[in-house]
Amino acid sequence: MRLPSQKYFHPRKSEYWQCVDRNDLVITCAVTLMEKDTRDSSGQWTKQAISELVPGETIFFDMSKGIDNEVLCNWIKYADTIIGSNIQFDISYLRRFRNEYKFLLDGRHTYIDTTIAAYLWNELSSSRSLKKLGPLLGQFSYDESLASDHRFNHPNDHRLKRYNCQDTHNTVLVLAELAKRMPTNTHKFTPFCINHYSQAINSVITMSDSGIPFSSxxxxxxxxxxxxxxxxxxxxxxxxxxxxxxxxxxxxxxxxxxxxxxxxxxxxxxxxxxxxxxxxxxxxxxxxxxxxxxxxxxxxxxxxxxxxxxxxxxxxxxxxxxxxxxxxxxLHKRNDPTNLNASLIPLMIKGQEKYTRFFKATELTGEVDELQSKSSPFAETLNRCSDRTPQSLTNRFIDSRVEEVADCNAFPSWFITPSKVKNDSGSQGGTIQGRITCKDPHAQTFPSSIKECICSRFKDGKIIGLDLSQIELRVAALLSGEQSMIRSYQDKRDLHADRARTLWSNYDTQPDTQKQRRQVGKMMNFADLFLASANTMREQVYAQSGGDINLPLDIYQQVVRTRPEVRPQLNKWQKQLLIEAKVNGVIELPFIGQSRQFSNIAAERSEIVNFPVQTTASNLMMQIQGAMTRNLKAKSKKRKEPLIFLQVFDAVYVDTPPQCDDIVVSSFQEAMDSVMQPSGYWGMLCKYHNQELLPLEFDVETSN
The missing domain is CATH 1.20.1060 (Taq DNA Polymerase; Chain T, domain 4)
Known part of the structure; x- marks a missing residue:
C-alpha cells in the first residue's frame, strides 16, 4: 500500500476529486507540548513570550484509532492556543474529518502561524515553509529523503511518524527564532497583531468551510x-x-x-x-x-x-x-483538462454522506464511455468512484434542479499574507498588497454576471452583501488628515459630488449633467489616492461608463494640476510617504506591523501611496469580519446559522437562511461599532493620527 499523492488542498476537493473517504482525510497527527507557559502576567502572547518558547514532549496520533482521537480531542478542548505552519489547512481538514473537531475548533483558540510570522519578519522572503525556514534560521534541517516530496508506503511507516513529530517540534523552534529576529521598536508580534491574524485565520477557515453556492x-x-x-x-x-x-x-x-x-x-x-x-x-x-x-x-x-x-x-x-x-x-481549466481546482462540487443530497455529480440530461449519452477511456485524465478517478459518475443519476434528479436554489459549491484557496511578487502561480496568493486573496476560483474578481449565478443553498434563503462605504477614501482621509474629505464624511455629504464641484462650478445648476459629472468626481477621488495620470483617468472613466463619458483630455489634466490645492493635506502626506520610502526603503503600518520594502521610488510611486491605504482598509475589514463571525455564532444557537462565504476586500457576502436577515445586518453593525470603540482598530487609528472619530457606514445588498 502506498499513501496517495495529494493533488488538492481542500478537504471537499480531496473527497470529491480524489475520492478520499471522509474518515481518511487525516491519517496521522502529532502535537508538541511546551516546556512551560511563557506568557506575561496578563496572559497575553507577546514577542518576548514567543521568543522564549521551548518545545517539550511530542505525541503522535494514529487517527484511525478511537483512543488516539479521544486523547487529541481532550487536548484541543483544554488548550487555548494552537501553533502551526499553514495552520488553516490543518484545521480545515480536522474539522471535516470528524464532527467532534468541528465543534472543538470553533474559533475560540488563539492561532499562531509560522508562515505569517515569516511574512512579518521579512515580506520579501519566499522561504515560508518549515523545510526552507529551518536551515535559513540555523535551527534544523531534514534528511534528504524527507526534504524532498517523499511518499510514505503506510500510515505505520516509522519514518512518517518521525517526520510528523519533527514537523511539530520544529514549528516551535522556527516560531521562537522568528520572534527573536523580529525588528525592535515595531508593532510586529504585539498582542494586537497576534490576535488580528488569529481572527483572520478563523475567518478564512469559516469561508473555506462554507464554500460559494452556485446555481449550475x-x-x-x-x-x-x-x-x-x-x-x-x-x-x-x-x-x-x-x-x-x-x-x-x-x-x-x-x-x-x-x-x-x-x-x-x-x-x-x-x-x-x-x-x-x-x-x-x-x-x-x-x-x-x-x-x-x-x-x-x-x-x-x-x-x-x-x-x-x-x-x-x-x-x-x-x-x-x-x-x-x-x-x-x-468543467476544468480551459487548456488543462486535468486541473479541476476551480471546478464546482455538487452539494450533498440531504441525508446522504456522499456526493452525486450533476450533468445536464443532454450530456449523458456517451459521456461516461469517453471519460472512462484509457486516454482520459479522469479515467482512474471515475473507475474508482462509479457512484459519482453521470450514470448514477436519474433524469428526475437532473430535471429537479432549479435556478433559485444553489446545487453546487466552489471552494477557493485563501491566502492571508501577500506574495513576494504579483503572480498567481504556485502556492501563493498572487497579490503584493497586504490583504487576503483567493484563487481557484478567483472569486474576488468575479464580474457581475458571474455573481448573478450565486444563490442561496437554503430554500427561500438570500445572499446578503455588506459593503463598507467608501472605505479606502475614509482611510486616506484619516491617515492624511485631509480636512476637505473629513468634513464631507462628518457632515454626511456626497464626497464624489463635492469633488466634481471643484471642477465644475455650475455643478448644482446643471441637473442634466450631474450624474455624468458625479461619475467623473468618483474617478477623481480615487485617482487622487493613487496619483493616477490624466490619461489613466480618461481611459477608466470611458471604460466604466461603457463609452458614455468621453471628456477631453484637458479636463483630466486640470484635475492633476489642481490636486495640491484641492487636497492639500493628502498631497503633503503622499509626498512624505515617498520621502520615507526613499530614505528608509520601507514603510511599516501601526498596530499590526505589516511592512513593505521599496527600491525604485520613481517606478513605484503609486504602490507606495497605495500600500498604507489598501492594507489598512483590509485590516479594518478583517477586524469587522472576525467580530461578525463571533456575533453570528452567538445569535444562531436556536436556528440555522448564516454562512459567510466570501470577502471582496471591502465587502462580505453571507448565505442567509429564511428569517435571518436581521441577525446578519445587526451582527455586522455591532462588529463595525466595536472597531470604532477606543480599544477597537479604527478607534485606535483615529487616536494615533490625532483625529476625531471618523464615522464608518455600510451598505446592504440583497439578492435571491
Missing part, C-alpha cells in the same frame, strides 16, 4: 449565451473585413488596429502610439482591452473601425468570461 443552471445558461455572443460577433465582423478567432485572425486584427491608428493620426492625434501598450517581445501594438478602449475614444461611433473594435470587445469579453470563469467552474 444559471452558469450553463450563461455559457450558452457567451457561445452565442462569440458566434454572432464573428459573423458580424466578417461583414467589415475583420476576422475574430481562427486561422488568420491575428493578422486581421493587427491590420484593423493599424487602420484605426492611421485614421486617428490623420485626424491630428499624432501621439496616439505613445498611449498604447506594446508587446514585450516584438514591441508591436498589442490587441489588449486597454488599447481597444483608447482607440475607440478617438474614433467616431458611426465609423466602420469603431464598430469593428466594439465587436472585437464583445468577442474578447465573452472569451474571457468563458476561459477565466465559466470553463474552470463548470
Amino acid at each position: 443552471l444559471r452558469l450553463e445558461k450563461m455559457r450558452e449565451e457567451m457561445d452565442a455572443q462569440i458566434k454572432s460577433s464573428r459573423e458580424q465582423a466578417k461583414d467589415i473585413d475583420l476576422r475574430l478567432g481562427g486561422k488568420g485572425s491575428h493578422i486581421s486584427k493587427t491590420k484593423f488596429f493599424d487602420e484605426a491608428i492611421t485614421e486617428i493620426q490623420e485626424a491630428g492625434n499624432e501621439d496616439i502610439l505613445d498611449l498604447l501598450d506594446k508587446t514585450e517581445k516584438n514591441k508591436q501594438v498589442s490587441h489588449s482591452k486597454r488599447n481597444r478602449i483608447i482607440l475607440m475614444q478617438y474614433l467616431p461611433q458611426h465609423s466602420r473601425l469603431y464598430q469593428g473594435l466594439e465587436l472585437f470587445g464583445k468577442f474578447q469579453d465573452a472569451q474571457k468570461l468563458l476561459s477565466t470563469y465559466l470553463y474552470p467552474l463548470l
